[in-house]
Amino acid sequence: MNKQKCAVIGCGFVGASIAFSLIQEEMFSELVLIDINQTKAEGEAMDLSHGLPFVHPMKIYAGTYADLADCFLIIITAGAGQRPGETRLELVRKNVEIFRDMIPQITAVTQDARLLIVSNPVDVMTYAAWKLSGYPPEHVIGSGTVLDTARLKYLLGAHLGVDSRSVHAFIIGEHGDSELAVWSSANISGVDLDSFCDICGACDGETLHRLYEDVRTSAYKVIEKKGATYYAIALAVTRIARAIVREEHSVLPVSAYVNGHYGVSDVYFGVPSIVGAEGVEKVLDIPLDGSEQQQLEHSVQTLKDVIAGLDL
Structure with a gap:
């Protein structure tokens, strides 16, 4: 090989x-x-x-x-x-x-x-x-929710006035309409997002939900305006490829096989994982609050319902 x-x-x-x-x-x-x-x-x-x-x-x-x-x-x-x-x-x-x-x-x-x-x-x-x-x-x-997470970092960074690379937050679940933002562990270079917002007075729950909705509908808006999305996903895929080929052991929210994590099994979805030469080396159980866990279970069930009808 x-x-x-x-x-x-x-x-x-x-x-x-x-x-x-x-x-x-x-x-x-x-x-x-x-x-x-x-x-x-x-x-x-x-x-x-x-x-x-x-x-x-x-x-x-x-x-x-x-x-x-x-x-x-x-x-x-x-x-x-x-x-x-x-x-x-x-x-x-x-x-x-x-x-x-x-x-x-x-x-x-x-x-x-x-x-x-x-x-x-x-x-x-x-x-x-x-x-x-x-x-x-x-x-x-x-490719999972690597691109969705990048969209979240970009939009949240732009709203807060900070470099998007300093934003640490994940979109997980289906790469699609049932995906969810994990706000409970989001931070700006180690500063809890809620604390950062209190300091800057820049966002509230309604604002965060609007940013999430902008992420979720981004692809539809791009497709409506230019017919397809391709530049950002190309960069996202290149990032994943680099983690694999260079054995980086990077944490990326790729679509990984989940069997027991988060209380769900036998399904692929976007989830933070350690990515290296073997592919997905470890799926990470990041903390979720009660609402996020429920949203993830709904997202997973959406995927499993589709898979069940495919005779695989």
């Missing part, structure tokens, strides 16, 4: 943006692009390759599933796009059928890769990829 080899399956807006983001990092020496439209993959590979004199040497090419045999990280973005007004969960049946065809083609050539799922609805699709692949659950990861 070549730890410096990565593949992106699906060369639409999201896949191409991820590939563009990845070539600016010195993580990989080889990048394979795969798409049902081979000509599209070839065009993206050519376009990206023409920029290599500005970054670092690597091989970029349009390939086939056979090229995945020694691939360490396989990023899957393939699937139907989310249409204006359509929820992520409404995409599920179309995309599961795509996975039923695609995943066996991956497992036919490799059993050792790390799968990073980006296709929506990402939590259900990550569960489907795990079931269909037979891989260890820690080797099958979804």
